[in-house]
Structure formats: C-alpha cells, structure tokens
Amino acid sequence: MSKQAAILLVEDEPHIAQGLIYNLQEEGYQVSHVESGETALEHLREHDCALLILDLMLPGIDGLEVCRQLRQQGNQVAILMLTARGEEQDRIAGLSEGADDYLAKPFNLKEFLLRVAGLLRRSRWQQPPTADRIIRFGCNQIDLNNHLAKTANGQFQLTELEIKILQLFVNNEGKLITRGELLQSVWGLQPDTETRTLDNFIVRLRKYFELDPTKPCHFLTVRGRGYRFSKG
Numbered sequence: 001m002s003k004q005a006a007i008l009l010v011e012d013e014p015h016i017a018q019g020l021i022y023n024l025q026e027e028g029y030q031v032s033h034v035e036s037g038e039t040a041l042e043h044l045r046e047h048d049c050a051l052l053i054l055d056l057m058l059p060g061i062d063g064l065e066v067c068r069q070l071r072q073q074g075n076q077v078a079i080l081m082l083t084a085r086g087e088e089q090d091r092i093a094g095l096s097e098g099a100d101d102y103l104a105k106p107f108n109l110k111e112f113l114l115r116v117a118g119l120l121r122r123s124r125w126q127q128p129p130t131a132d133r134i135i136r137f138g139c140n141q142i143d144l145n146n147h148l149a150k151t152a153n154g155q156f157q158l159t160e161l162e163i164k165i166l167q168l169f170v171n172n173e174g175k176l177i178t179r180g181e182l183l184q185s186v187w188g189l190q191p192d193t194e195t196r197t198l199d200n201f202i203v204r205l206r207k208y209f210e211l212d213p214t215k216p217c218h219f220l221t222v223r224g225r226g227y228r229f230s231k232g
Helices: 014-026 037-046 063-072 088-096 109-122 160-171 179-187 197-209
Strands: 006-010 030-034 051-055 078-083 101-104 134-137 140-143 148-151 154-157 176-178 219-222 226-229
Touching: 006 014, 006 037, 014 030, 014 109, 030 037, 037 051, 037 063, 051 063, 051 109, 063 078, 063 088, 078 109, 088 197, 101 109, 109 160, 134 160, 148 197, 160 179, 160 197, 160 226, 176 179, 179 197, 179 226, 197 219
Parallel strands: 006 030, 006 051, 051 078, 078 101
Antiparallel strands: 134 140, 140 148, 148 154, 176 226, 219 226
C-alpha cells in the first residue's frame, strides 16, 4: 500500500485532531484537516483524496449530512466515520448513508490505524486502471470500475461496501452465505455480533435490484442461517 495516500480529516475538537494528524503523518499519509462539514464538501470539490475521516458531530451540517451529500453527488471516496456515540442505531445510520466503516470514541490508536489501512487497501483510489468489469443478472448491470448500477428501478451509484457485498454474493452464487460469514468478510465484525446492519444492506440491495423487493428472486433469505444469491 502506498503510504502517500491523501487523507482528509474532518474533526472540530483541536486536541483530537492534532493527535490524529500526528499519528497519520507518522504513518506516511498526506493529511489535510478541516473543522466543519461545509468546509469538507468544499475541499472535496477541489481536491481528490483516498480517505475521508469524518466526525459525526460537527458544527453546521453534521457528518451524516456530509456523507449523504457526497454519495448523492456520486463521490465514492472511502469514509471512516468517528463518533462519541457508540449506539448501534448511530452505526447503522452512518453505514446506511454510505460510510464504509465506523469507529466510536474513545478508540484504540492501533485499531484506528488498522481501520485506515484496511479502508485504503479496499479503496479504488489505490487500484491501477483495469479492464471493464461488469456484473449482469436479471435486468441489472453493474460496472465495478465506476460503481454504477443500471437497473429496472433506475440508475444508482454504489458505495465501496455495496460493491464488496455484491462481489461476495456473485462469487458464491447458489451457495449459502451465513450471517457470520458476511459480517466477518464485509464489515470485519465477529461472526456472532448482534446487529441489524446486514439486514439493512440486504433491504437496500433488494430495493435496487429486485423487480419486487417483497418477493426477491436474487437475494434470498435462508431463514435462521443467512442468504443465498441467484442470478435468476
């Protein structure tokens, strides 16, 4: 992994920001820092970056709104959301708006740096140009390079996590994938973690790709065990 990756830190607490900047720079990353959501959006309109480290609680517009606006604009920068609130509903809200990972304060510095490195490994920003990679099933076509899905329900810009879970399903077509396997492979969570995050993602995938989300034919529930994907 190139340690010259450009990172934008959005954090309004000076002592926290200073510590994170120091440690990220010690790892060799190029770090820019802003203190508000509005400034972050302005910065990202003018500069490319590999990773956005985004505090949830900000003056002005909060981290959720920043995340929402970026995804609506089609900006697929990897996002690590930080918050002093560790409740499950906050984590789900962040992930649902398009964040790629979530870390509650106070956090362990080593874990923080590992999360940063993991997101950068998965980021398209680091990957060399590749030949067109297209997934097709049913009425759907997904361009993996551009994260663009064309479906009977419209055209959607997909997040890194949505692409990751789609690839996992497609690569294991017809096989049962347990909840634990999905939580571990996609989110890096323990297999026995109690969370509705996965269920929310499945609901979203069905909304995108199923002709009738209430009667799915691609993303199938195996009750009490997990899910199975079918190209149909």
